[in-house]
Amino acid sequence: NAGVTQTPKFQVLKTGQSMTLQCAQDMNHNSMYWYRQDPGMGLRLIYYSASEGTTDKGEVPNGYNVSRLNKREFSLRLESAAPSQTSVYFCASSEEAGGQPQHFGDGTRLSIL
Amino acid sequence: GENVEQHPSTLSVQEGDSAVIKCTYSDSASNYFPWYKQELGKGPQLIIDIRSNVGEKKDQRIAVTLNKTAKHFSLHITETQPEDSAVYFCAASIGMDMRFGAGTRLTVKP
Numbered sequence: 739n740a741g742v743t744q745t746p747k748f749q750v751l752k753t754g755q756s757m758t759l760q761c762a763q764d765m766n767h768n769s770m771y772w773y774r775q776d777p778g779m780g781l782r783l784i785y786y787s788a789s790e791g792t793t794d795k796g797e798v799p800n801g802y803n804v805s806r807l808n809k810r811e812f813s814l815r816l817e818s819a820a821p822s823q824t825s826v827y828f829c830a831s832s833e834e835a836g837g838q839p840q841h842f843g844d845g846t847r848l849s850i851l
Numbered sequence: 852g853e854n855v856e857q858h859p860s861t862l863s864v865q866e867g868d869s870a871v872i873k874c875t876y877s878d879s880a881s882n883y884f885p886w887y888k889q890e891l892g893k894g895p896q897l898i899i900d901i902r903s904n905v906g907e908k909k910d911q912r913i914a915v916t917l918n919k920t921a922k923h924f925s926l927h928i929t930e931t932q933p934e935d936s937a938v939y940f941c942a943a944s945i946g947m948d949m950r951f952g953a954g955t956r957l958t959v960k961p
Contacts (some may be wrong), residue, residue: 781940
């Protein structure tokens with residue numbers, strides 16, 4: 739039982755390049771989330787998907803887009819990467835929307851030069 | 852939006868001692884308060900959570916207390932062990948919007 743799987747684990751980009759971060763969960767959860775983690779700031783919600791077919795902005799959505807491909811998969815896209823987007827990105831899922839324990843992947847460490 | 856503050860940022864205790872981490876939140880509508888443990892190179896892992904209709908919850912050596920009036924909640928770890936060393940995050944949520952504290956790095960010295 740893998741839980742939440744994120745790919746890739748590490749990536750280095752140049753400013754202006756685009757990239758898609760992949761996330762898949764095998765727990766049959768309805769809701770999925772993308773967070774970024776910066777030193778000293780905890781985790782901040784970028785986008786979430788309450789259920790298949792829906793997506794909504796979180797606290798820090800600028801510069802990102804998401805796609806809920808199906809119930810299992812939720813991807814995060816950087817269209818034109820900026821150094822300020824250097825961070826560790828975490829995907830999470832929960833059984834239902836809101837007020838539920840979230841299960842996290844092990845993150846994608848992204849550096850933008 | 853919701854704002855969560857967490858203290859202390861670092862905490863060092865001797866093995867066997869207790870550790871307490873405190874968080875405050877700003878929005879009285881928050882109704883779900885989880886605590887996560889994050890080890891180096893890993894994602895956060897839920898260790899305990901509490902809902903707004905409960906004042907205290909225990910799970911073996913870990914307990915969480917919630918004071919809705921004062922808008923603060925705390926994590927208590929008793930009989931600490933070296934494997935408790937990690938970064939701990941509190942969070943408060945309203946619906947899908949979960950806001951995290953900045954984290955506490957706990958070190959348990961053998």
